Amino acid sequence: xPLEILGVGxxxxxxxxxxxxxxxxxxxxxxxxxxxxxxxxxxxxxxGILLGAALLMPTAWLRLLTLGLFVLLTSPVATHAIxxxxxxxxxxxxxxxxxxxxEEHPDFSGVDVTAVLSRSRIQDIIEAQERALRQRGPExxxxxxx
Amino acid sequence: MIESPFxxxxxxxxxxALVSLLIPASYxxxxxxxxxxxxxxVDLITTLLIGIIVxxxxxxxxxxxxxMAIALAAFAFIGTISIARYISEGRVY
Numbered sequence: 519x520p521l522e523i524l525g526v527g528x529x530x531x532x533x534x535x536x537x538x539x540x541x542x543x544x545x546x547x548x549x550x551x552x553x554x555x556x557x558x559x560x561x562x563x564x565x566g567i568l569l570g571a572a573l574l575m576p577t578a579w580l581r582l583l584t585l586g587l588f589v590l591l592t593s594p595v596a597t598h599a600i601x602x603x604x605x606x607x608x609x610x611x612x613x614x615x616x617x618x619x620x621e622e623h624p625d626f627s628g629v630d631v632t633a634v635l636s637r638s639r640i641q642d643i644i645e646a647q648e649r650a651l652r653q654r655g656p657e658x659x660x661x662x663x664x
Numbered sequence: 665m666i667e668s669p670f671x672x673x674x675x676x677x678x679x680x681a682l683v684s685l686l687i688p689a690s691y692x693x694x695x696x697x698x699x700x701x702x703x704x705x706v707d708l709i710t711t712l713l714i715g716i717i718v719x720x721x722x723x724x725x726x727x728x729x730x731x732m733a734i735a736l737a738a739f740a741f742i743g744t745i746s747i748a749r750y751i752s753e754g755r756v757y
Contacts (some may be wrong), residue, residue, distance in 0.1 A: 522671040529678050529719075536682060540689050541704070549701055556708045560674055567682075567715040569731075571722055574671060581730040582718070588734060589714070592741040595709055599745050603752035604700045627737060 525573030532566025539563055548606045553597055560593040674725075685712055699751045703744065707713040710740040 535558050542555025568586045572579045689712060692705035714733045721729035746756050 519668070522668060525680075525685045526671060529675065532715065533678050533681055536685055536715065539708070540712075541687050543692050543705060544688055549698060549704070553704055554703065554710075557706055559708055560711045562710055564715055567718055571718045573733075574675070574722055575725075575727065578727040578730055580719070580732070581727065585714070585730060585734050585737060588737055589711075593711070594739065596741055596744040597749070600700050600704050600707070604698075605704075606752040607698070607700065644697035660710045 519574055521576075527571045528566050528573060530566075530570075532563045532568075532570060535559065535565075535566060536563035550601060553601055553604075557593070557597055560589060560597070564589055574599035666671060675719060675722050679716065682712060682716050682719060700748070703747055703751065707740065707744050710736065710744075714740075 538556075539555050539559030542558070543552050544557055546552045572582045582625045592658060669717050686709060689705060693702050693709070694701040696705055714737055717729055717733040717736065721727060721733075750756050
């Protein structure tokens with residue numbers, strides 16, 4: 519009986535963090551803070567539920583431990599992939615995310631960086647310059663003869 | 665199977681609460697302003713589903729449901745990684 523009370527308590531712990539994570543995913547202002555909230559569901563919420571299940575059903579502890587270790591390994595990788603896609607798509611630029619790419623620094627606008635950067639970085643620079651020109655207006659775009 | 669009525673009722677109530685959490689989680693899938701938001705909400709729903717399957721194994725007293733949760737976690741990981749790569753770089757490989 520005390521084992522069951524402990525197990526139900528762990529399940530309630532996990533349910534609380536699941537509810538907090540879902541609330542955070544709904545209420546948080548932008549993608550990266552929402553990722554922070556959903557990470558709580560994957561670690562604390564799911565681990566509370568797994569711990570409660572292992573206390574209530576002790577014969578299945580090895581499977582539950584396997585599931586916990588798997589989620590512990592894969593959940594940060596998936597969260598990092600989503601965050602990298604947010605960053606690479608330039609969904610958030612400004613207050614929360616400092617610009618760390620050299621092409622967005624104004625001092626690099628006239629510098630010939632083609633000698634030191636790889637091909638994908640050059641494409642990024644061209645895209646960033648075209649985006650800046652598009653924000654400035656269509657008359658600022660240089661004539662291109664290709 | 666858990667015999668005591670206290671634990672059985674508590675597990676069923678927690679399972680009900682966890683299933684009802686799926687409805688507000690799908691809000692972000694429908695109105696998420698950007699594509700990574702929707703992907704992240706689908707990932708969250710999959711995590712909730714893993715917890716639901718574990719609780720279902722407790723209610724039914726069937727340990728084999730936990731294996732199903734492991735398989736769901738594996739496929740969800742592969743899907744999330746490949747879709748994240750696709751929406752950030754335009755290709756999977």
